[in-house]
C-alpha cells in the first residue's frame with residue numbers, strides 16, 4: 001500500500017496505543033476527542049489531497065528508493081523541481097486547512113538524515129545510511145506520518161548538555177546494550193506527534209566531545225513503551241467543547257503540540273542514525289533547520305492566503321471595501337505574503353545535490369525566508385485586525401445570536417451591509433479571530449516566530465553564509481582601492 005486514503009489514515013492512528021494526557025487525564029480515544037480531532041483532520045488532508053487526480057503532481061512523487069508512487073511528504077528530494085513542488089504542496093495545504101498540518105517536520109527530518117547519515121558513514125564506517133534507508137522505505141511503503149523531534153527542554157540555555165544540573169534536560173543515552181540503546185529525556189513543542197505513527201529524534205544543537213551521549217538520533221513508533229505526551233494548551237481551545245462551530249472560527253481543522261517524555265525508551269540498533277559522533281550533530285541540526293525554514297515559505301503563505309481572503313470579505317461585509325486605504329492594506333498583505341513565497345521558491349530553485357544524492361535548499365536563502373517569516377505574518381495579522389474592526393474580539397456568542405430575546409438585537413445592531421446576514425459577518429470575523437488570537441494563532445504567529453528556530457538562530461546562519469568578505473572585495477574593486 002503506497003498511498004493511504006484519509007479514512008485509512010484515521011483508522012491507522014486509532015489503532016495506536018498512544019499515551020496522551022490533557023487536563024490532568026489520560027485521553028483514551030484521542031481520535032474522537034473534540035479538542036484534538038481538528039488537528040487529526042489537518043493531517044488527514046495530506047492523504048485526501050494525494051488521492052485527487054488534480055493534485056497528483058504536487059502531492060505525490062516517484063520514490064528514489066523503490067520507484068513506487070508515494071506521498072510527497074515521504075519523499076527524498078531528487079531535484080530542485082522536487083524542492084519547489086514541496087513548497088507549492090505546503091501552500092496548497094495551508095490554503096485548505098488554514099492551520100498547521102503537521103506532516104512537514106517528518107519530511108524535513110527525512111531529508112536531513114538522508115545526507116547526514118551518508119556523510120557520517122563515510123567518516124566512521126558506520127551503518128547509519130543503510131539503517132535510515134530501510135526505515136525510509138518502510139515509511140514510504142506504508143505512507144506513515146512521522147514526527148520530527150529536535151527541541152530539547154534545554155534547561156539553562158547558557159550551559160552545554162553535559163553541564164546541565166539535571167542530566168535529562170537534553171535527551172541522552174542512559175544504557176548501551178548489544179541490541180541497542182536506552183534513552184531518557186524529553187522533546188518540547190512536538191507538532192503533530194499525537195497524529196504520527198513514528199517519531200524521528202535528532203539532537204537540538206551542535207555538540208562537542210563531552211556531549212557524546214547526547215549526540216543520538218533514531219526513530220521509534222510513537223506508541224513505544226516509555227513514551228508519553230502531554231498536550232499543550234492553545235488560546236480558546238475549550239471553545240471546541242461548547243458545540244458552536246461558528247464561535248470556533250475554524251471548527252474543522254487545527255494544529256497540536258505536546259511535551260513528549262522519553263522515560264527509558266529502548267531503541268534497537270537498526271533504528272539508530274547517529275550515536276556518539278558528536279561533530280555530525282551540528283550538520284544534522286543545520287540541514288533539518290534549513291529544510292524546515294524553507295517549509296515556512298509554503299505553509300504560512302497558504303494560511304496567509306486564507307487570512308487575506310477573510311480580511312477582504314470582512315471589508316466587503318463592512319461596506320469599506322472600496323476605500324483606498326483598505327485596498328492598499330490588502331495589497332500590502334499580498335505583497336508580504338508573496339515575498340515569503342518568493343523566498344521559499346528561491347531557496348528551492350537554488351538548491352544543490354548533496355554527496356548522498358538528495359537535494360538540499362540554498363541555506364542562506366532558506367534562513368532569509370524564515371527570518372522574514374518571524375515578522376511578516378505579524379504584520380499581516382495587524383492589517384487584518386485593522387480591516388476587521390473591533391467586533392472580531394467583542395462579538396457575542398452564537399448562543400446569544402440564536403436566543404429568542406437578545407438574538408434579534410444582535411441581528412439588527414451587528415449588521416454591516418444590508419445584503420449580508422449578520423451571521424455571515426460574525427463567521428468571517430471569528431475566522432480572523434481564530435487566525436490572529438485563537439487556536440490557529442499558535443501555528444500562524446508563534447510558530448512563525450520560534451518554529452524551526454528563534455529569529456537569532458537564522459541571523460547566526462545569515463552571518464555565517466552572507467560572505468561579507470566577498471562583498472568587501474567588490475566594493476574595493478569598484479572604488480579602485482588597493483591595499
Ligand SMILES: Cc1cc2nc3c(=O)[nH]c(=O)nc-3n(C[C@H](O)[C@H](O)[C@H](O)COP(=O)(O)OP(=O)(O)OC[C@H]3O[C@@H](n4cnc5c(N)ncnc54)[C@H](O)[C@@H]3O)c2cc1C
Pocket residue numbers: 105148149150151153154157158187188189190191192257442443446447450451452453454455456457
Ligand atoms: C508552535 C510551535 C511548534 C513547534 N514544533 C516543533 C516540532 O515539531 N519539533 C521540534 O523539534 N520543535 C518544535 N518547535 C520548537 C522550536 O524549534 C523552538 O521553540 C525554538 O527552537 C526555540 O526554542 P525554545 O522555545 O526553547 O525557546 P528558547 O530557547 O527559550 O528561546 C527564547 C529566547 O532566548 C534566546 N536564547 C535561547 N538560548 C540562547 C542562548 N544560548 N544564547 C542566547 N540567546 C538564547 C532565543 O534566541 C530566544 O530569543 C515548535 C515551536 C513552536 C512555538
